[in-house]
Amino acid sequence: MKKVFKWAANVVMTVFLMGCPLGVWSQHKEVCIALHGGAGNISKEEITEAEQKAYCEKMEEALKAGHQVLTKGGSSVEAVETAIRVLEDSPLFNAGKGAVYTADGTIELDASVMCGKSLKAGAVAGVTNIRNPISAAVRVMTQTAHVMLIGKGAEAFAAAQKLDTVSQEYFYTEKRWQQYLNRKEKGEIITDDKQVVFGTVGVVAMDMEGNLAAGTSTGGMSYKKHGRVGDSPIIGAGTYADNRYGAVSCTGHGEFFIRNVVAYDIIALKAYKGWPVQKAARYVINDKLKKLNAEGGVICIDNKGRITAAFNTSAMFRGYINKKGEMKTEIF
Amino acid sequence: MKKVFKWAANVVMTVFLMGCPLGVWSQHKEVCIALHGGAGNISKEEITEAEQKAYCEKMEEALKAGHQVLTKGGSSVEAVETAIRVLEDSPLFNAGKGAVYTADGTIELDASVMCGKSLKAGAVAGVTNIRNPISAAVRVMTQTAHVMLIGKGAEAFAAAQKLDTVSQEYFYTEKRWQQYLNRKEKGEIITDDKQVVFGTVGVVAMDMEGNLAAGTSTGGMSYKKHGRVGDSPIIGAGTYADNRYGAVSCTGHGEFFIRNVVAYDIIALKAYKGWPVQKAARYVINDKLKKLNAEGGVICIDNKGRITAAFNTSAMFRGYINKKGEMKTEIF
Numbered sequence: 001m002k003k004v005f006k007w008a009a010n011v012v013m014t015v016f017l018m019g020c021p022l023g024v025w026s027q028h029k030e031v032c033i034a035l036h037g038g039a040g041n042i043s044k045e046e047i048t049e050a051e052q053k054a055y056c057e058k059m060e061e062a063l064k065a066g067h068q069v070l071t072k073g074g075s076s077v078e079a080v081e082t083a084i085r086v087l088e089d090s091p092l093f094n095a096g097k098g099a100v101y102t103a104d105g106t107i108e109l110d111a112s113v114m115c116g117k118s119l120k121a122g123a124v125a126g127v128t129n130i131r132n133p134i135s136a137a138v139r140v141m142t143q144t145a146h147v148m149l150i151g152k153g154a155e156a157f158a159a160a161q162k163l164d165t166v167s168q169e170y171f172y173t174e175k176r177w178q179q180y181l182n183r184k185e186k187g188e189i190i191t192d193d194k195q196v197v198f199g200t201v202g203v204v205a206m207d208m209e210g211n212l213a214a215g216t217s218t219g220g221m222s223y224k225k226h227g228r229v230g231d232s233p234i235i236g237a238g239t240y241a242d243n244r245y246g247a248v249s250c251t252g253h254g255e256f257f258i259r260n261v262v263a264y265d266i267i268a269l270k271a272y273k274g275w276p277v278q279k280a281a282r283y284v285i286n287d288k289l290k291k292l293n294a295e296g297g298v299i300c301i302d303n304k305g306r307i308t309a310a311f312n313t314s315a316m317f318r319g320y321i322n323k324k325g326e327m328k329t330e331i332f
Numbered sequence: 333m334k335k336v337f338k339w340a341a342n343v344v345m346t347v348f349l350m351g352c353p354l355g356v357w358s359q360h361k362e363v364c365i366a367l368h369g370g371a372g373n374i375s376k377e378e379i380t381e382a383e384q385k386a387y388c389e390k391m392e393e394a395l396k397a398g399h400q401v402l403t404k405g406g407s408s409v410e411a412v413e414t415a416i417r418v419l420e421d422s423p424l425f426n427a428g429k430g431a432v433y434t435a436d437g438t439i440e441l442d443a444s445v446m447c448g449k450s451l452k453a454g455a456v457a458g459v460t461n462i463r464n465p466i467s468a469a470v471r472v473m474t475q476t477a478h479v480m481l482i483g484k485g486a487e488a489f490a491a492a493q494k495l496d497t498v499s500q501e502y503f504y505t506e507k508r509w510q511q512y513l514n515r516k517e518k519g520e521i522i523t524d525d526k527q528v529v530f531g532t533v534g535v536v537a538m539d540m541e542g543n544l545a546a547g548t549s550t551g552g553m554s555y556k557k558h559g560r561v562g563d564s565p566i567i568g569a570g571t572y573a574d575n576r577y578g579a580v581s582c583t584g585h586g587e588f589f590i591r592n593v594v595a596y597d598i599i600a601l602k603a604y605k606g607w608p609v610q611k612a613a614r615y616v617i618n619d620k621l622k623k624l625n626a627e628g629g630v631i632c633i634d635n636k637g638r639i640t641a642a643f644n645t646s647a648m649f650r651g652y653i654n655k656k657g658e659m660k661t662e663i664f
Contacts, residue, residue: 119591125561126482146560147590150458151483153559227485228478229457236568236593258479259451261568261596268597272604 037317094199099219202249230254252296369649426531431551448544534581562586584628
């Protein structure tokens with residue numbers, strides 16, 4: 001009997017020792033990531049199959065890039081930055097390359113990031129020459145005592161950090177320029193234009209340590225007034241992350257998202273009412289904002305790594321790789 | 333007996349009919365207003381009695397100006413704007429005239445306002461030539477579809493609205509310039525400097541209709557990085573108002589106030605946990621922020637017109653005129 005016990009103890013110890021370096025016993029080895037590429041009212045007929053395929057492929061590329069960071073043991077903040085850079089570098093989305101034009105025919109970009117472990121955050125707004133605003137937001141968070149830098153000050157900081165700077169021509173895309181010219185002819189801001197709302201990008205992620213992060217990047221509202229800032233760079237409105245509750249990134253009609261502090265509101269409903277993040281997200285987007293005719297959506301990961309997408313428009317570009325490693329991208 | 337009854341009925345009817353036009357029967361004839369002029373760690377020995385008197389007199393002037401708007405039937409937004417303009421025009425406070433200098437030796441101002449009835453809001457950040465940033469924030473709220481305008485775009489808008497514009501020299505005060513030169517010699521940001529935190533101004537008010545409003549205005553952190561924005565112009569962080577719950581204006585170490593979405597957090601605790609605003613404000617300031625070594629304070633008016641001030645520093649310039657018309661100003 002003693003021999004059997006000793007043998008069993010040895011087996012248990014061997015499995016334990018082999019498992020440790022592989023992270024088998026770690027509480028949070030599972031990682032996950034989710035993203036959105038903007039929400040808007042667009043029907044299946046208004047976007048060709050080839051276009052749908054292009055959007056989904058780019059979202060998959062971003063998801064895989066972020067997921068790889070996570071599976072290699074990188075932080076959720078690094079994963080968020082990596083995935084958003086892929087979307088910023090694509091002309092498909094209204095962030096970085098492919099951003100929409102202001103009423104003055106210029107490009108002004110906003111981005112923010114938040115770390116759910118430290119509750120630290122970084123943001124830039126109204127920047128015109130930073131290739132990847134999300135990286136500038138990360139540097140504000142990690143390299144300064146501040147949360148938000150705007151305009152020329154943010155650009156000087158990004159240059160000092162040796163981030164890629166580009167001319168306004170870099171951001172040019174034929175599609176956005178034609179949208180701008182069309183709108184200029186009409187001479188007004190059309191906030192319900194499909195192409196206006198579509199495009200802000202955001203990523204939420206959970207890393208091996210169970211740490212959450214959220215990030216958002218945008219070119220803002222098409223034909224916006226010079227200097228207009230939406231919810232994307234506003235911590236609490238467009239972006240929020242807290243390890244105890246969840247991580248949230250928003251997209252939609254920014255002014256309503258600011259007034260309703262949407263990202264933090266979802267967190268507060270979980271923190272103070274004990275609602276699951278999924279219920280909170282659906283309530284805020286499909287009830288509270290819907291009643292205000294405020295269009296948009298959110299993606300969330302809660303403190304258990306459960307992924308939620310909620311939107312009150314007909315479509316939201318979105319995708320995820322869940323804890324099981326399953327990948328999915330959707331538009332409608 | 334019948335005659336006596338008839339006589340009594342006539343008296344009651346006469347009083348009722350006389351009272352109506354005077355608003356005697358209106359549910360919300362009572363008005364109130366509260367303000368802060370910044371919070372910081374300063375002892376009674378560090379500020380002369382003459383200085384204390386000057387601060388209190390200016391706060392009284394602002395309170396009376398805002399209160400007069402309210403008693404004449406003006407809106408809470410008008411009262412907030414009026415009172416903050418008095419503080420912005422005074423060299424005593426770190427807002428408008430008297431603002432602190434950035435590390436570059438320039439002045440960059442931020443302000444925001446929110447209407448608790450409509451949940452509309454307005455904000456400007458990083459503006460350099462607008463005499464009264466709070467008025468620009470009000471115009472953003474009432475004259476545009478946007479919430480936030482920054483930098484040159486905000487300045488162009490203010491000029492188009494015919495708001496007073498001034499040169500940077502207008503903002504010069506000997507005290508602030510000497511603070512700047514001293515700090516420049518040391519070559520660093522000193523966030524715990526008494527004179528750094530002191531000075532942001534904010535006002536909350538309830539008008540005859542029972543509508544709440546909140547506003548905040550600041551020169552930001554002394555010797556801040558060019559382009560740095562704190563919580564004052566961030567809806568949810570530095571300012572929030574919702575008729576159903578309360579109105580809040582914050583002052584303190586802005587980065588912590590942004591990360592903790594302080595103004596909206598107080599509202600959320602009332603909305604989702606049913607806490608009185610006073611309990612919520614004290615919890616957020618004296619417990620949550622205190623644990624993070626985050627210094628600052630808030631003033632609030634709840635949906636019943638009850639006034640609260642909470643601060644975790646040794647002092648906060650503050651004052652109120654309550655529903656009974658009683659005025660009080662305090663520092664320690």
